[in-house]
Amino acid sequence: MVTAARYYPQLLSIVGNALRFLPAFVAMRKLLTEGYVGELQVCDARVYGPSLLDQSYGWTCEELMGGGGLHTVGSALVDLLSHLVGTRAQKVHGLLRTFVRQNGAIRGIRRVTSDDFCFFQMLMGGTGSGSTARTGSVCCTVTLNFNMPGAFVHEVMVVGSEGRLIARGTELYGQRNGGDREELLLGDTGGAGPEVTGLPLPHLRGLGSMVTALKHAFQAQKERRSWVPGPIAMAATFEDGLYVQTVVEAVKRSSRSGEWESVEVMTQEPDPNQNLCEALQRNKV
Amino acid sequence: MVTAARYYPQLLSIVGNALRFLPAFVAMRKLLTEGYVGELQVCDARVYGPSLLDQSYGWTCEELMGGGGLHTVGSALVDLLSHLVGTRAQKVHGLLRTFVRQNGAIRGIRRVTSDDFCFFQMLMGGTGSGSTARTGSVCCTVTLNFNMPGAFVHEVMVVGSEGRLIARGTELYGQRNGGDREELLLGDTGGAGPEVTGLPLPHLRGLGSMVTALKHAFQAQKERRSWVPGPIAMAATFEDGLYVQTVVEAVKRSSRSGEWESVEVMTQEPDPNQNLCEALQRNKV
Numbered sequence: 001m002v003t004a005a006r007y008y009p010q011l012l013s014i015v016g017n018a019l020r021f022l023p024a025f026v027a028m029r030k031l032l033t034e035g036y037v038g039e040l041q042v043c044d045a046r047v048y049g050p051s052l053l054d055q056s057y058g059w060t061c062e063e064l065m066g067g068g069g070l071h072t073v074g075s076a077l078v079d080l081l082s083h084l085v086g087t088r089a090q091k092v093h094g095l096l097r098t099f100v101r102q103n104g105a106i107r108g109i110r111r112v113t114s115d116d117f118c119f120f121q122m123l124m125g126g127t128g129s130g131s132t133a134r135t136g137s138v139c140c141t142v143t144l145n146f147n148m149p150g151a152f153v154h155e156v157m158v159v160g161s162e163g164r165l166i167a168r169g170t171e172l173y174g175q176r177n178g179g180d181r182e183e184l185l186l187g188d189t190g191g192a193g194p195e196v197t198g199l200p201l202p203h204l205r206g207l208g209s210m211v212t213a214l215k216h217a218f219q220a221q222k223e224r225r226s227w228v229p230g231p232i233a234m235a236a237t238f239e240d241g242l243y244v245q246t247v248v249e250a251v252k253r254s255s256r257s258g259e260w261e262s263v264e265v266m267t268q269e270p271d272p273n274q275n276l277c278e279a280l281q282r283n284k285v
Numbered sequence: 286m287v288t289a290a291r292y293y294p295q296l297l298s299i300v301g302n303a304l305r306f307l308p309a310f311v312a313m314r315k316l317l318t319e320g321y322v323g324e325l326q327v328c329d330a331r332v333y334g335p336s337l338l339d340q341s342y343g344w345t346c347e348e349l350m351g352g353g354g355l356h357t358v359g360s361a362l363v364d365l366l367s368h369l370v371g372t373r374a375q376k377v378h379g380l381l382r383t384f385v386r387q388n389g390a391i392r393g394i395r396r397v398t399s400d401d402f403c404f405f406q407m408l409m410g411g412t413g414s415g416s417t418a419r420t421g422s423v424c425c426t427v428t429l430n431f432n433m434p435g436a437f438v439h440e441v442m443v444v445g446s447e448g449r450l451i452a453r454g455t456e457l458y459g460q461r462n463g464g465d466r467e468e469l470l471l472g473d474t475g476g477a478g479p480e481v482t483g484l485p486l487p488h489l490r491g492l493g494s495m496v497t498a499l500k501h502a503f504q505a506q507k508e509r510r511s512w513v514p515g516p517i518a519m520a521a522t523f524e525d526g527l528y529v530q531t532v533v534e535a536v537k538r539s540s541r542s543g544e545w546e547s548v549e550v551m552t553q554e555p556d557p558n559q560n561l562c563e564a565l566q567r568n569k570v
Contacts, residue, residue: 041384042402042430093378093543095406097424099326099446117327119406119426121380139382141404143426145327147444149462159432161384177434258378260543 014235018206038162049152068114087125094120094251299520303491323447334437353399372410379405379536
């Protein structure tokens with residue numbers, strides 16, 4: 001898919017990681033480049049919310065089919081954090097758990113295999129491969145818990161030598177080390193809008209912004225048949241998508257091995273004769 | 286010290302982990318036993334605050350002398366979490382970092398070796414020693430960051446199958462899965478009091494409660510020369526202290542090895558001929 005996306009640059013191919021387009025994260029990224037927090041040290045993202053499972057048994061219950069917090073929400077955060085920090089994860093360590101294996105709708109011989117609690121760390125952009133501290137590297141921690149009915153908690157914090165920025169839901173707050181209190185840097189501008197259950201508000205708002213950006217990319221063009229890259233320059237490419245998938249797989253591997261796993265993005269196409277599904281199954285054992 | 290503490294039961298020997306005595310945690314523990322959150326799944330503790338370093342170079346800068354977030358604040362949380370959960374950590378995984386190695390007061394040939402960022406996970410009370418998911422085990426995560434000037438953030442959250450409890454500072458909040466919002470279960474009753482810098486408020490308030498409990502243990506006794514165990518029954522014993530120290534050492538070991546380390550509390554006295562200081566040094570390499 002990555003090769004195919006590269007083949008016709010005239011065809012638009014982006015990955016739908018809408019968080020990049022949320023105004024709070026656009027502003028956070030800008031402030032990070034402008035040095036608001038000084039030298040970046042730590043990122044901490046947490047998403048808490050109600051169960052991600054469908055009412056009836058389906059792909060959301062099955063880890064191999066892409067269900068679970070890590071696949072559904074974690075992957076968007078992996079993408080967002082590398083977009084914000086400007087480097088990629090080198091090593092990850094993770095822990096996945098399925099606390100609720102059966103419920104009123106999923107019972108009998110059926111069991112949930114997708115994670116409802118997930119927790120991982122990423123060491124970003126270091127210069128070596130050892131496990132000791134390296135100057136200039138950034139530690140990211142991500143905590144996902146979907147056993148918490150009620151409204152979604154969606155918080156992304158970046159801490160540096162000079163201050164910190166915190167996106168709570170769709171709002172951005174900041175505090176410089178000299179300042180005496182946290183200041184609201186960007187409020188929620190989305191208006192009330194319809195509440196969509198099962199999707200954290202930042203994802204929903206981001207999706208709106210991304211669709212608007214897509215509109216702008218096509219609108220000015222003749223008969224809207226071609227597009228300009230400007231408005232969607234910050235979108236995730238298929239390369240980014242492959243990186244995210246690699247990190248997700250490394251987190252799953254780490255949860256099984258209990259060790260730090262390095263993130264090595266595939267550079268050669270896999271053997272087309274290889275049965276991918278079989279490989280996935282083997283990977284799971 | 287553990288053996289000595291056991292030797293004369295008439296002599297009072299407790300460890301000063303004051304958080305156990307903070308009313309919010311006393312109430313949290315009671316609610317946990319009463320089943321407020323159902324089956325406990327996840328604990329999450331976070332303490333953010335300003336630098337723990339002294340104005341001038343001293344033990345706070347040196348990891349071997351007991352400085353750093355893990356020793357100073359983390360150990361109290363290790364104790365608190367095992368007290369709340371009712372079981373002990375079996376395996377830990379951790380990451381320590383010193384982001385600020387020199388500052389205006391500590392410079393030249395001197396460098397800070399104690400951690401200002403620390404992050405660890407504990408798997409509590411499982412039934413096996415493998416790294417795979419086990420039913421009934423509790424995952425605890427602790428995040429400490431002392432590169433965040435301003436007021437201390439001190440939050441301990443426990444999540445179960447039926448609800449959650451959150452201690453923010455000295456206040457306790459709770460939400461049952463059916464409920465539509467979080468409720469304040471216990472407000473701060475400490476009054477204004479003098480602000481002590483360098484110590485999170487929950488530790489300070491807990492210390493006050495612990496001293497009051499000690500007073501009650503002695504007060505009713507003849508000439509206050511003996512004491513009754515009742516008021517201080519929940520205090521940490523020297524055995525608890527040894528457990529906490531073992532967890533702290535395992536976290537440090539894990540940060541060096543990058544692997545999960547098991548927590549094995551010493552049951553036999555160490556060889557008195559062994560030079561402990563030398564052993565510590567060797568452990569560090």
